[in-house]
Amino acid sequence: MEKRYVIGIDFGTESGRVVLVDADNGDEIADHETRYAHGVMMERLPGSGKRLEPDWTIQHPGDYLEVLRHSVPQVLRASGVGPGQVVGIGVDFTSCTMLPVDERGTPLCMQDAYRDEPHAYVKLWKHHAAEEESARIDELAAARGETFLGRYGGKGSSEWMLAKIWQTLNEAPHIYETAHRFMEAGDWIVYRLTGNPVRSGCSAGYKAFWHKTDGYPSPSFLKTLDPRLERLAETKLSGEVRPIGTKAGGLTEEAAALTGLLPGTAVAVAVIDAHAGVPGSGAVKPGQMVMAMGTSLCHMMLSDKEAAVEGVRGVVEDGIIPGLYGYEAGQPAVGDLFGWFVGHAVPAYVQESSDGEGISVHVWLEREAARQKPGGHGLLALDWWNGNRSVLAETDLSGLVVGMTLQTKPEDIYRALLEATAFGTRKIIEAFEASGVAMHELFACGGLPRRNRLLMQIFADVTGREIKVAASSQTTALGAAMFGAVAAGSERGGCADIAEAAVRMAKVREETFRPNPEHKAVYDELYREYCRLHDLFGRGGFRVMQELKRIKLEQNG
Ligand SMILES: Nc1ncnc2c1ncn2[C@@H]1O[C@H](COP(=O)(O)OP(=O)(O)O)[C@@H](O)[C@H]1O
Numbered sequence: 001m002e003k004r005y006v007i008g009i010d011f012g013t014e015s016g017r018v019v020l021v022d023a024d025n026g027d028e029i030a031d032h033e034t035r036y037a038h039g040v041m042m043e044r045l046p047g048s049g050k051r052l053e054p055d056w057t058i059q060h061p062g063d064y065l066e067v068l069r070h071s072v073p074q075v076l077r078a079s080g081v082g083p084g085q086v087v088g089i090g091v092d093f094t095s096c097t098m099l100p101v102d103e104r105g106t107p108l109c110m111q112d113a114y115r116d117e118p119h120a121y122v123k124l125w126k127h128h129a130a131e132e133e134s135a136r137i138d139e140l141a142a143a144r145g146e147t148f149l150g151r152y153g154g155k156g157s158s159e160w161m162l163a164k165i166w167q168t169l170n171e172a173p174h175i176y177e178t179a180h181r182f183m184e185a186g187d188w189i190v191y192r193l194t195g196n197p198v199r200s201g202c203s204a205g206y207k208a209f210w211h212k213t214d215g216y217p218s219p220s221f222l223k224t225l226d227p228r229l230e231r232l233a234e235t236k237l238s239g240e241v242r243p244i245g246t247k248a249g250g251l252t253e254e255a256a257a258l259t260g261l262l263p264g265t266a267v268a269v270a271v272i273d274a275h276a277g278v279p280g281s282g283a284v285k286p287g288q289m290v291m292a293m294g295t296s297l298c299h300m301m302l303s304d305k306e307a308a309v310e311g312v313r314g315v316v317e318d319g320i321i322p323g324l325y326g327y328e329a330g331q332p333a334v335g336d337l338f339g340w341f342v343g344h345a346v347p348a349y350v351q352e353s354s355d356g357e358g359i360s361v362h363v364w365l366e367r368e369a370a371r372q373k374p375g376g377h378g379l380l381a382l383d384w385w386n387g388n389r390s391v392l393a394e395t396d397l398s399g400l401v402v403g404m405t406l407q408t409k410p411e412d413i414y415r416a417l418l419e420a421t422a423f424g425t426r427k428i429i430e431a432f433e434a435s436g437v438a439m440h441e442l443f444a445c446g447g448l449p450r451r452n453r454l455l456m457q458i459f460a461d462v463t464g465r466e467i468k469v470a471a472s473s474q475t476t477a478l479g480a481a482m483f484g485a486v487a488a489g490s491e492r493g494g495c496a497d498i499a500e501a502a503v504r505m506a507k508v509r510e511e512t513f514r515p516n517p518e519h520k521a522v523y524d525e526l527y528r529e530y531c532r533l534h535d536l537f538g539r540g541g542f543r544v545m546q547e548l549k550r551i552k553l554e555q556n557g
């Protein structure tokens, strides 16, 4: 039989990556990346240059279509694989990354009348300007004893669908009215590919308070929140919510022409990027946790039981792997935090030295920091440069480094930042264990495990766990491709289910990161201090970070 292939399309924060995978064994035959031309916009609208308010983060949906237009044909060309050999396509996307569209699915920001309207654009997952709306949703849900809140550690997020939609309604009611639907960008891509406005049970479950038997929050809750929202679920959130691991439809003629694939090719229901990394790493059993380590860090935990875990960002039955409860927790700045330090806080001599050696500043700092012993720099940091997602769930928290002196060097701070992210992860693992959700096996995937060995060793030392690293450098795209194989089905050369796909297609590297007991002992001491700082600044005793933000907003008003 002719060989069969599947395609995974991974829409990350800065770029989209397409990988062409052998459906028999998961070998990655070709990949291609298209960077988003408009990138991540935090200050101005494209075109007019209109200023965005603080905490805004938007994208242009046209950039996503460019990924389909360039990267899909490119992997076919590079591999020599014929379009008829591609049996399935899977899409993963950052989430909640959402946009308003009209009745034909055209984004409002791509229409002349709305090009100058910030609310017509894609609100990226890290758009944090709906904080007030989010706080009010939490307050009302708690006051009414809404059961949905319990599945999200008692707190929603300004990153999520309802807060973002309500912000649109409050600040731009005409955009809200004009929008036929608000869609997750991953669902919108699947809609573009298949013509079906099918929603993913994964993103609806984790980011829109949707539950497989209860659906979205009730009209009565929404009406009390704001009478204008009463019919939100049946109107602007309409579209069947389907479980991941199912087929959303076949490629339309138009999408086939755009991508160079054949009409009718099976397209899977979209999946959140971090979640795609779970089967992509081979994790499909209870007790396995996968850390998707990139710009942010998402912790996905599989379990056969449902428990209330402090600060967990969601527990969804069938949300990651059908048949299991999938928990998500996370840290919203990890690679972004190291990237911030490299981009904004290193002196010229570091840049010159790394340029002189022909290596990146990250690699230079990692090498220098790796020469130190744990605790050797005398520093301790809180990793909240983009707020805290778990366990405190508060976006107004900010970063902190304690212990700096006139002797402190850039590599000391860099190492302290790496360590802070590892302490944040230990807090999350301990929250799971405190709720009886035990973790037996820890995997890592994403860009960082390949880029920074010191970071991975510190994670092993701080958590005291062995870390297995996914063999693929495109684990999320591979995971998406696996969902594409399941959508195709075994009779077409794909897979019967995601567990079979993981066994057949996922691999981990032979080398693992094991904890060094001496390092672990020092990190236990530092972690004790981290917890003290964490609670002091994060649990309400000392609200200096929130006050600083308030004053900043007033002054920049
Ligand atoms: N050597 C490095 N060490 C630590 N962080 C790095 C290094 N190189 C790049 N980064 C950070 O990694 C992040 C990109 O991670 P990656 O997994 O490739 O992307 P994404 O999260 O968008 O999928 C960026 O935030 C960047 O600052």
Ligand SMILES: O=C(CO)[C@@H](O)[C@@H](O)COP(=O)(O)O
Binding pocket: 012, 013, 093, 094, 095, 096, 125, 206, 272, 273, 274, 275, 293, 294, 295, 296, 297, 298, 328, 332
């Ligand atoms: O929030 C989630 C997953 O729930 C991610 O999509 C978001 O953190 C973006 O992740 P990356 O940019 O892939 O690090």
